Amino acid sequence: MLHEFNLFNGSLQEINPSKKLITTLNAHSFNTLHKDIYFREALKSSDMLLPDGVSIVWALRLLIGEKLKKIAGADLFRYEMDRIHSTKGKCFFLGSSEKTLNLIRERAAKEYPYVEVYSYSPPYKPEFSDEESQRMVDAVNEIEPDVLFIGMTAPKQEKWAFKYYPQ
Numbered sequence: 001m002l003h004e005f006n007l008f009n010g011s012l013q014e015i016n017p018s019k020k021l022i023t024t025l026n027a028h029s030f031n032t033l034h035k036d037i038y039f040r041e042a043l044k045s046s047d048m049l050l051p052d053g054v055s056i057v058w059a060l061r062l063l064i065g066e067k068l069k070k071i072a073g074a075d076l077f078r079y080e081m082d083r084i085h086s087t088k089g090k091c092f093f094l095g096s097s098e099k100t101l102n103l104i105r106e107r108a109a110k111e112y113p114y115v116e117v118y119s120y121s122p123p124y125k126p127e128f129s130d131e132e133s134q135r136m137v138d139a140v141n142e143i144e145p146d147v148l149f150i151g152m153t154a155p156k157q158e159k160w161a162f163k164y165y166p167q
Helices: 027-033 037-045 054-064 073-086 098-111 130-143 156-164
Strands: 022-025 048-051 090-094 116-120 147-150
Touching: 022 027, 022 037, 022 073, 027 037, 027 054, 037 156, 048 054, 073 090, 073 147, 090 098, 090 130, 098 116, 116 130, 130 156, 147 156
Parallel strands: 022 048, 090 116, 090 147
Antiparallel strands: none
16 A cells, blocks of 8 residues: 555655645555545645654555655654744644643744744634635745644645645
């Protein structure tokens, strides 16, 4: 099944900063996509799918002979924050509790003082109503961030991003 996915095989420096939906594939995601067709579609449809985990990298190497370099979500985060720090850009964190988002904003202010940081804490629930999702979309669009980080856990975040990315 791994051969069905077009995993990114390059370096972070090759990523064009234009709008795109970037997702990651790790062992948990791989196991989940077998049971969740919409999640599988969300991953396949992303503009860029990063191999986030040694297990995925090794499975590809052993099963189909493809050699990829692991790119963790944390690596992408640091790369994008450095990029928008150099341009005095804006980022938006969608998901998590208000307490956690406050900690993120405090740390980002110290490590990336030239980045404007915004956030939104949606309600904790398995699925959002259309109205709740629209409030999230509106909050993001009002800010027009250079980068949007979604932290709602897999597969919820990927499915939400896939559905609302065009907006």
